Amino acid sequence: MKRLIKSYWLLFLVAVLIVVVDQITKALVRNNIPDGGVWSPWPWLMPYAKIVHITNTGVAFGMFQGLGPVFAILAVIISVAIIYYFPRVPMEDWTLRVALCMELGGAIGNLIDRLTQGYVTDFVSIGNFFVFNVADSCITVGVGVLILGVWLQDRRKKKDEALQPAQQPVAGPKDEDEKGQ
Numbered sequence: 001m002k003r004l005i006k007s008y009w010l011l012f013l014v015a016v017l018i019v020v021v022d023q024i025t026k027a028l029v030r031n032n033i034p035d036g037g038v039w040s041p042w043p044w045l046m047p048y049a050k051i052v053h054i055t056n057t058g059v060a061f062g063m064f065q066g067l068g069p070v071f072a073i074l075a076v077i078i079s080v081a082i083i084y085y086f087p088r089v090p091m092e093d094w095t096l097r098v099a100l101c102m103e104l105g106g107a108i109g110n111l112i113d114r115l116t117q118g119y120v121t122d123f124v125s126i127g128n129f130f131v132f133n134v135a136d137s138c139i140t141v142g143v144g145v146l147i148l149g150v151w152l153q154d155r156r157k158k159k160d161e162a163l164q165p166a167q168q169p170v171a172g173p174k175d176e177d178e179k180g181q
Contacts, residue, residue: 007087011101018105022134023112026121029053033123047127054131055119068114075111079104095149102142109135 033039033053040050058065082104089096110133113120122131132140 008083010097011083011086011104014098014101015105015108018102018134018138019109019112022105022109022138025134026113026123029123030121038125049127050125051123052125052131054122055117056122056131057119068118068120072111072114075107075114079107079111082107093149093153095145095152099142099146099149102138102145106135106137106139106142109133109138 029051030053033051035053035055038046038050038052040046056065057068059067059071064071082100086097086100089100091097110120120133120135122133122136124133124137125131
């Protein structure tokens with residue numbers, strides 16, 4: 001049991017925190033802003049950032065509308081894969097571990113919406129960018145952290161290879177005897 005807790009504590013702690021924040025913010029929006037409604041604390045901020053209550057039956061950025069059940073199944077598959085794979089990631093690979101935590105939390109946050117409402121509540125609107133939510137942000141940032149981790153590993157590997165001297169075969173006594181004959 002201790003090994004199981006040691007393997008998963010970070011994954012579940014971060015994922016649960018993300019799900020809690022995601023669900024609380026979505027509930028606040030659903031309970032206080034009508035569907036399609038807009039709120040901003042200051043009028044001058046409206047062109048740049050606002051809270052907009054939008055229902056989304058597709059995926060991030062409003063793509064593939066109406067395919068919610070497909071994405072619910074996909075979220076379950078991805079979540080199971082992350083839970084299976086997470087303990088196999090070395091502790092030193094912090095970028096992959098953090099990325100998987102964020103992606104699991106985001107996937108579960110949006111999955112809860114799909115299962116309980118049939119759609120995902122989106123509400124953050126910045127400039128002309130697509131409307132999104134906390135779960136979407138975590139998935140996107142998780143992918144960014146994953147890409148950063150792959151880049152850092154590649155860079156570290158190239159640096160290690162450059163520091164190692166070229167491996168030249170060393171002539172032994174038998175090789176010297178053969179050359180003299």
